[in-house]
Amino acid sequence: MPTNKTIGYISFALMLILSIFLIIATLVEHIEGTEYAFNALYNSTIFNLILAWLSLGAVFYIFQTEMYKRPALFVLHIAMILILIGAAITRISGETGSIHLRENTTTSSFFKNEGQRMSMLPFSISLKKFSVEYYPGTSSPSNYVSLVEVVNKHNGDAFEQEISMNKILKYQGYRFFQASFDEDMQGTVLSINNDYWGTSISYFAYYLLFFSMLWLLVSKKERFFVLLKKLTTQNILPCTIALISLTLASQAFANTEYNSEKEIENLKIDKEHTAEFSKIWVNYQGRICPLQTLATDFTTKLTGKTKYKSLNAEQFLLAFVLYPQQCYRLPIFEIKHPELKTLANTHSMASCMDMFTKENVYKLESYKRAMLSGDSQSAVNKEIAKIDEKIQIILMLQNGDLLNIFMPTSTDSTAKNTDLFAQNFLAMYKKTINDGEMEDALSLISKLKLLQEKGTGNVLPSKKHQAAEIFYNKANLFSWLFKINLSIGALGLLIFLFCTIKNKPLGKMQYYFSCMLIISFLIATFAIALRTYIAGRLPMSNGYETMLSIAWCSLLIGLITRKYSFVLINFSLLLSGFTLLVAHIGAMNPQITPLVPVLQSRLLSLHVSIIMVSYGLCGFMFLNSLTSLFIVVFSKKRQQTTDSIEKMKELSELFMFPATFFLGAGIFIGAIWANISWGRYWGWDPKEVWALISFLLMGFTFHGKTLTWFQKPIFYHLFVILIFASILMTYFGVNHLLAGKHSYN
Structure with missing residues (x-):
């Protein structure tokens, strides 16, 4: 009769094999295509055997370890087995077509x-x-x-x-x-x-899983409650990661402004005038919004900032509308690749005119044709694609495809005159500006806004909605917040490190930094609430918005745990700061757009929210484990080091419970949403698969009695870093490296 440990080893070996198999499957799918991956891997006999052996191993392990004596844990494992049984029934008897x-x-x-x-x-x-x-x-x-x-x-x-x-x-x-x-x-x-029986059993298993997860978190006999009780009486030693944080924070403040030019002043229209111009309603990104939103996105897309030198976003867009030839000579494109610098005859910055020859031939056209048959992912081709996109946006504005003034549909006798006025508005407006008739230009704007408001009913957003959106764009709260949070978080860790080394008390530092955390949380909450009001939905539909959600969840976690440890406050600020920094500088889409029909589901918002909480907790564990490894490397006091990293292991263990449960809940809520939307609750999409891989890796950490390596702090911290790498792959890697329905490309 095999021993408990032998059965355990076999079960966890199968879990490891399954994880490796899934990693290989996603890579094969990326290389060979979805159909090949399904036929050769996901529908293969070996894959079915792995799942079957894993289920049998789990059943043996449950009874050999007498897990039924711990009801919450027993129910959780039964739920997992039922999920596999439901999936098997779906595969065997389910019909799709x-x-x-x-x-x-x-x-x-x-x-x-x-x-x-x-x-x-x-x-x-x-x-x-x-x-x-x-x-x-x-x-x-x-x-x-x-x-x-x-x-x-x-x-x-x-x-x-x-x-x-x-x-x-x-x-x-x-x-x-x-x-x-x-x-x-x-x-x-x-x-x-x-698939009545497969779906019914799977749904029952999901609900059983949710129930058992909550039971484990509140049961006084389980480890989570024990760890939580210990945390309330201990402080955690911080680390030299603050130095890294300070470096990154300082880079975030790097100023890349260029010297202003006299020509800019000739393009500037006074702010009071542009403020009225920015309130015109336009059709943009599939919705009706103030022109100021279009101006902000136009300026950000071309320059990487919400203004260009002394021109704010509205003035920058208006300059391109009124004085296109002068704007074509503005150096707005940053050129990095030597080949492109030679092509544009510049050292760093290039204008739109630099991309055309004297004969008005587009210099990038030959490169674009070559990219269709060549390597589109090379450094020079990636930069060409970005510059070309910016030039196409400028041409869209010039051709009238980008600036689409909203006009209500009407069937009365004045409809023809209204449409004619809208079509000729920009031409008339430009003429009055060039003639110096600013009052006439303002009158044209006022007339246009009156026509837009006439007979629109509930179609046109309210003036409060307009004012909220303009404020949101101008305030740019998230951009300020990542700088502030990174700076305060890094400063807090430096203070804690100094006090620890010098053996000095923190005094009221924890109180002061708690106050700053609360203020940061309130600002983030206000900004997200404002974005929700503007969009008419929770902001969780694209990569940019999910990063905002992770940052908010990080601040919330820090707010809840701020009384337990000073270092948690700073981890919260740093993690939210890093997340907002990624959202700010990454290749993400910050526009507020209507959801495509399939994304209009409350389950989607719940799915994303819960997943983001899990990611935030994983970020905390990663910082904590990285801190521990720094202590191991640089600390000279061996006994103090051993005690510190053991305590920090317990902190990661504590966070691992809700992180795993939130990820599991998020995965299965997403499965229910997919089943409602597409008729299948699991499709082996790369993002689904990598989320499952992360979930499986987290599962290993709870079995320290069988897998004794997890009782060793250094191994535990290294494994946490591996888990976080898997989370990064789930979020970023799938989005940018692998294909799938969930990609934010």
Whole structure:
């Protein structure tokens, strides 16, 4: 009879093999494609055997270790096994497919994904009408809706129902989902799923998992409660990471302004005038917003800042509208690659004119053609792509494709004159400015705004909404916040380090820094609430917004734990600062855009929120473990070092519980959302897979009795860093290296 440890070793070896297999699968999918990865790996016999052996190993381990004597832990492991059983039933007996319907046509069959064959339905379904709903005043779809009729001749059932994104049709075990539609808008494509038992068991297992996680966190007999009790009576030794933080913080303040030129003053329109111009409503990024938002994005996209020298965003955009030829000579592009510097005949900065020859030939055109067949990821081609994008944006503005003035649709006799005024507004406005008739220019703006407000009903956002959006753009709160948080966090760690080395008391430092943390949290909360009000939804739809969520969660965690340790306050400020810094300088999209229809779900917001809390906690553990390793390397007092890193291991252990549980909850809430939206709760998308890999790695850390390496502080801290690397891959690596539905590219 094998011993408990032997069964444990076998089970965890299978977990490790599964993790490695999944890593290889995502890389193979990236290289060979999704279809190949599914056929060769995810649907392979060896993969099914690994999952089956893992399930059997878990069952043996549960009973060999008498886990049933710890009810919360027992229920959690049973939930995990039920999830695998549900997935197995789905794979064996579940049916998936699609059905193509044209208006006023009826069918009782569908095309199965498995085996590429037709299958019969026990009822008929027909499409009465397909329609697309749009965001008010824009051409951006807000929903796709299929009105279908179901007729069952066997029991006499007959009814009509709408199928749309996040709204499915359920009948006799079959579920129908909106998948696609015909270009002529006369037909629809529905995906079909028939998996009652697999879905039911999986859902039951998810809820059981949530319940057991909460039980583990509140049970006084479990380790989380023991660690939490110890934390309230101990302080944690900090580290020399503050020096690194100070370096990064100082880099964040690096000033790259260029010397101003006299020509800039000739392009400047007074701020009072541009303030009125910025309140004009435009159609931009699929929504109606003040022109000031477009100006901010236009300026940021071209210059990397919200202003250009002495011109604010509105003045910069207006200068391109009024004086395009002069603006084409402004050095706004930073050139880094030597080949491009030679091409543009510049040392660092280039203008739009530098990208064209005297014969008005675009210098980058030949490079763009070569990129289609060559290496588009080389350094020079990446820089060419960025510069070309900026030039195309300028050309879009010149051609009138970017600045799309909003005008309400009207059917009365004045509609033609209104449209004519809107079409000629910029030309008339430009002429009055060039003639020096500033009052006439303001009158044109006032007339345009009156026409925009006339007869729009609830389509046009309110003036309060407009003022909120303009304030949000101008205040740029998150940009200030990352600088402040990095500086305060680094300063706090330096103070703590100095006091520890000199054996001096902190005095009221913890109180002062707690106050600064509270202020930072309130500012971040206000900024996120303002963004939510502007967008009409929680800001969690793209990479930029999820980084904001991580920063907010980091501050919240620091706020909750601020009384336990001074170092946690500074970790909170540093982590939020780093996150906001990444959001600020990274290749992310800060525009506030309407959600595509499939993303209009409360489950999505809940899924992202919970995942972001987990990521924030992992960031805390990473800083804590990195701190411990610095202490091991640089501390000369061996006994004090041993005590310190043991205490810091306990701190990471404490955070590991909620981090793992939040990640697990986020994964499974995302699965439920995917099941509602697409008809499948797991599709082996690279982001799903890497989230699962991170979850599996976290699972190893809770089994120190079997895997005794995790009782050693140094090994534990190194493994935490590995987990954080997996989290980084889950968030950044998948977004930028691997393909998938979740990528923020």
